[in-house]
Amino acid sequence: MAKGFLGTNNFDTNSRLCMASAVAGYQTSLGCDGPPTSYADIDETNCFFLIGTNTADCHPVLFKRIKERKHSDPKKVMIIAVDPRRTETADFADLHLPIRPGTDIALLNSMLCVLIEANLIDGDFVSRHTNGFRALREVVKKCPPKVAEEICGVPECLIIEAALIFGMAQSALTLWSMGVNQSSVGVHKNNAIINLHLVTGKIGKPGSGPFSLTGQPNAMGGREVGGLSQMLPGYRSVEDPTDRKEVERFWGVPCGRIGSQPGLPALEQFEALAQGKLKAIWILCTNPAASAPDLDLIEKALRQAELVVVQDAYHPTATSRFAHVLLPAAQWSEKEGVMTNSERRMTYMPQLAEPPGEALPDWKIISLFAQALGFGDAFAYPSSAEIFAEFAALTAATRCDLTVTMAMPEGATYGNNEALRRWPLSHR
Template sequence: MSTSTKTLCPYCGVGCGLEVMPNPSDSANACPPKVKGDRSHPSSQGYVCVKGATVAESLDRDRLLYPMGRDRLDQPWQRLSWDAALDRLVDRLQQVITTAGPDAVCMYGSGQFQTEDYYVAQKLLRGCLGTNNFDSNSRLCMSSAVVGYQRSLGSDGPPCCYEDLELTDCAMWIGSNAAECHPIVFNRFLRYRKQNPQVKMIVIDPRRTPTAEAADLHLAITPGTDIDLLNSIAYLLWSWGAIDRPFINAHTHNFAAFEALIQSYTPAKVAPRCGLTVEAIEQAARYWADSQRVLSLWSMGVNQSQEGTAKVQTIINLHLLTGQIGKPGAGPFSLTGQPNAMGGREAGGLAKLLPGYRSVTHERDRAEVEQFWQVPAGRIPAHPGRTAWEIITGLETGDVQFLWIAATNPAVSLPDLERVKAALARSPFTVYQDAYYPTETTAYAHLLLPAAQWGEKTGTMTNSERMVTLAQAFRSPPGEARADWEIFAEVGRRLGFAEQFRFTTPADVYREFVQLTRDRVCDMSGISHERLQQGPLQWPCPAEEAQGTGDGESTAKRLYLDHRFATADGRALFAPYHSRGLAEPPDPAYPWVLTTGRLYGHWHTQTRTGRIAKITKMHPHPFLEIHPRDAEKLGITAADWVEVRSRRGIARLPVKLTPAIARGTVFMPMHWGTLWAEQAEANALTHPQACPYSFEPEVKACAVDLRPLRPATPIAERPPSPV
């Protein structure tokens, strides 16, 4: 690499542009390249956080360099050639399909796939093998936002863009610690607000996070009362006449039912449930009523709930009530958790989806995709595939006989973790495809396939504002690693589907994929790798229109500018919900609510960030946040350790006293698995109860008990060993 390469950060859904340059002091090309923000990228404008700035330092740490296999989990690994590894995979796959049928085959993918990886996987499983059993870790991330948009507006697709952060009069952040989890867009908003101090900021979160510290109004609600609060704000707006009746009458359905429901959500009734004052709720409603352009932003604190879809739709209700949608500076805006969870949604990367925002339950959608893929009619099943948790229960019952995991680490990230590990240990055959070795999931695999990662393969990703960026390779994969899409395509060819997998480059894959988006809400038929060489493009970008100039500008920054929604009659739908609260509320045996989340420097399960020295120094140890008065009641001091116990497992952590968390609530970060610390797994405690519509588990909250540990147990770090 002699010149700089434009690419994309592989971490969160902000989608920051990066520029990668060779290290001038490294003539042997052994040192990591230099990474800086790409000033020409329209989403991030040259800014980058510590994760993006240090990402290259992990490229050659503990990489999986060649395929490895074993017959049983208690056996040592044996190095395999690619031919031998793929023969083993294909033989086992054919055997399972012959004896148990395609429904016994499952793949669990990742929002860190590029869109090309996602698409080829869909074609392989749904089109060729005849199973919809593809789900991804986006099930734990954005599936509630997907279903909420579908049910209220008729289709998935965030209607806003980052420019709205610089046009709004009031930004309401709910269930989002954006200062740590989406720092570049958050700082973009702060810069705008500094120049426009009249702009209001509301933050709804049980913790006084760095995001909440910047707010004009922080509503430290009791966990599980989001819908109560939002309905109460709606009631006040209604009672003050601060609603847009012409918009409601012309562009929505079901207002009467919503209007009737909110009558029981007066602030006097709601405030005690939420742990707030009446005045605080009224202030939030006043900020909304006094603003011409209101932007709502949310992430995992909303989505990861048994009420996830209901919360999303209740947020959208406020926008429909006041006509705050389909115009600059306003709208409901989900902040995607992973770098390409949006691309996965576009490519059909959840158990119910098909490419182009289609559904497996719609006959016409299935027929269109089958015809395009040139597979027999009826090949794609009419029923949804297994969700992430249903894959686990399928392993428990023996119905899942072949599991393929790629680019994710479920032995840390799934809820009810001891149950998950026991199920993974029962899997008759697990393929694990990843860039690093070991991870916690490695222990449960029979076949390891080395995958190329960021910087080693070229492909596209779509960020939270629907901006598609070409992430370009700047180095060759180490050892024998291959791009995920290449592995999927080669398996397809070996199974006899040569015609379906004639791709030779990722540009070929993308060129085919975007044809399935034509005339859909997510129309990308005018986007190609060649166009993206000139800069990112935002969808919708149909081939028939010259949308986008190639430099990031687009005439499609926002959806629904004409207030015609993606429903059959073009009207959006009010969705009245009463709050169900937490799936597992506190009780005398487990009197505390545990909430979980991310830290600024780490990412998911530390597979990458745990191998970067600067980040591990920033966040060296797991911990438990607890309010000082709660700690005093338990006889705990800042030097103590506690055992956190739920109905499913335990964790042992050092205490961090802070008044920034609501009393009765404790917090622990979700990044530590068994490779990095002993008994510090957040998901050993969480439960799998999920939203009935999105099937997203409530990994944000569970009931726990706290017990002081004396003497304090020292942290036992276990850094992984390289291959």
Template sequence: MTTKKVKSVCPYCGVGCGIVLEVSDNRVVKVTGDKEHPTNFGRLCTKGNTCAQAIAESGRMEYAYKRPNRGVEPIKIGIDEAIIDTAKKLRAILDEHGPDALSFYVSGQMSLEAQYLINKLAKGFVRTNNIESNSRLCMASAGSGYKLSLGADGPPGSYQDMDQTNLFFVIGANMADCHPILFLRVMDRVKAGAKLIVVDPRRNATADKATLFMQIKPGTDLALLNGLLHLIVKNGHTDPAFISEFTSGWDDMPSFLEDYPPDKVSQITGIPEEDIRQAAQWIGESPEWMSCWTMGLNQSTNGTWHTNAICNLHLATGKICHPGSGPFSLTGQPNAMGGREMGYMGPGLPGQRSVLVEAERHFIEDMWNIPRDALQTEVGTGTVSMFQSMQAGDIKACWIICTNPVATVANRKNVIAGLQAAELVITQDAFFETETNRYADVMFPGALWSEAEGVMINSERNLTLMQKAVEPPGEALPDWMIIARVACEMGYTAAFSYESSAGE
């Protein structure tokens, strides 16, 4: 019995730890950290060490299924039949009702290649912008905030900054539990003398290690961030030369910040005034400092403004875009950042482009060899409204890939009502028993991360190749391949005839 070793990336969270899979008899028998990978240098958390268990455990969807009628048990069909039949149904709805009758709900779990192809199919060939992702519920506000402040959704920091900074400002993120390998790097630096400020409504595992823990009332983060900048200005800790050369709009800030004096901010947030003053002093005096945040700030009606306010702190102090400093949003899925690079939400296009910018539309239209103005500029309003449009009858079909919205989208009754109202619901998943699969007319069996080749992009925009380790079970196929084959059957053969994930 022979064994082989292949390199891949851990499929949990957005840290993107490199792993080495030891394979024997088409089974992953051992997982170790990749000592050469710049994210983790061999370290793995519990999730990484056990990531191979899901491959072998029961519950996999090995074949395609369809429901002859709603409410009945699905029956197994061949994957070829499922692809051909689904393409015909999508084409019929498209021809009868137009592009915006189709929708696509995808995932930060998908490979870069699958994300690219589904966006290409939706926007370039179906010609609808009704494509959303579960990243809308977690990372869209960070992306919007970066664009608002910095002009692009490209986090300017890196993991190496954690090894050089003097101060960590962690807000709305429990890194110890949710990003443990990064937190180990944080603690290595704290042991070397860096300070750690943690802002959270709960005293969690991250807060237990804080130099200063600021227990905040839920929903008051924006007041705190503005209050910190108020004090940084008052304390004379801004960088006027940096502000003058690299920013705009500063003249309006001092008067705006007058509404956030420390006593008022303390009353709003529940944080003692002396702690607010201490945090502002440490940030202002720190030679280098970086901020880390995730869902605690992003999943908010003020999520975009939270990112904007954090960026304001870095811009005002000039602590951005050099080693040890910068605003660093942490992603929750292994390729949520990749999806943002591919533009799989709202107006996005590959390479941080947008359908709202004419030159960028024309670039992609030429690359995809589609007519000018084929890319539409009317965009949807997000995940929630997509399911509402299904419920209203405007969207007739929904293709859901690698995500489970019935279990994960707020107000699940609205999601269920939308799926029940739609004429065609397609799901594509690695597992059979999911809440969303119960409402599917067609179910495609998707290969898991170790069963196909592809690329993942982590929080610091580092690309890692996932090498194929084992064969998928039954007739399961890689997500990119299912998408490409359906697109070909819909009549787009010239643009989707790929032989491999490399695009050949």
């Protein structure tokens, strides 16, 4: 509705605060977004490199799987944890690097320096599948372990040990989350992590690869549907004329309706509200007055806005107290839908109970609003199944092509998790 019918790209999702650094890191290093890994790699890897993640606390189910893999072969499977604090994750690791906050890039470059010096690189993979290695080598040469020790506060011997464990392992899986992503240089940290895998060839193989862990539910799904201010469904870009025309044609809107420039990201929207450049904001399923980085800015922005619409299952909240209009939304158990997890796997979430009072599923509220604006024909969805079918059709021939999912045989349907797989999917 926002991009195709209202003509504004000022639309952002939780993928921004959660995963924007990983998105840009994957795109700049690998050419596209989407972790080239899966949870099955946890059961295959010989080396876990955990950085910027307290996995035991923040991803406890996944951490249990890591522990099971470690216990299956204690001498062969090694765990390296990089964290300023001694957490439960660090306690379980074979090697803990107590890094000084904010110095991840120096550590990662130093590890890569060790790997190059020890010739623990995959020269064939580098020559066939990468570019820029010579320039990268010159950069990391400036950060040997002795230099990195001064920057990171991690002893030189531990940096060397970590690099050798990573380089000599048959397979290596790097896991990271908000400790890497939520940084002013988060994209570069992601690039440095991916560089370790590209230079050693530990990517695209069982048990190997750079695996970003989403910090919030469906942060992966938000990217697939175009839920960032610069994106359109199917990992298309608002800046690409061909992408815009494809989506405009599919939605049946006039050519040129979708703006050619990225909209304002989430926090910049609040800055614009505070400056009077934006007049209204619609906040769905989130509580920025409690969770955003700069709460003073958020409160100032919400006070100065001419219209604040809050759509939430809960009231009062820190954000809803600023609302001029409250829209009661169903919570997760009161609606059905599809979510996508860190490994690009879709999961159907069934409705378990009826929403109370006037509460409605979010898609229904948005559809009713669009109909009130005169866009009824384009938003006459009888259920969420039709919305998913439309989205899947729009992903045809994109890197997250879901049309195979919708064409699966033997009665597989939207409400059947057997039909919802991990992309990319095979047409065979």
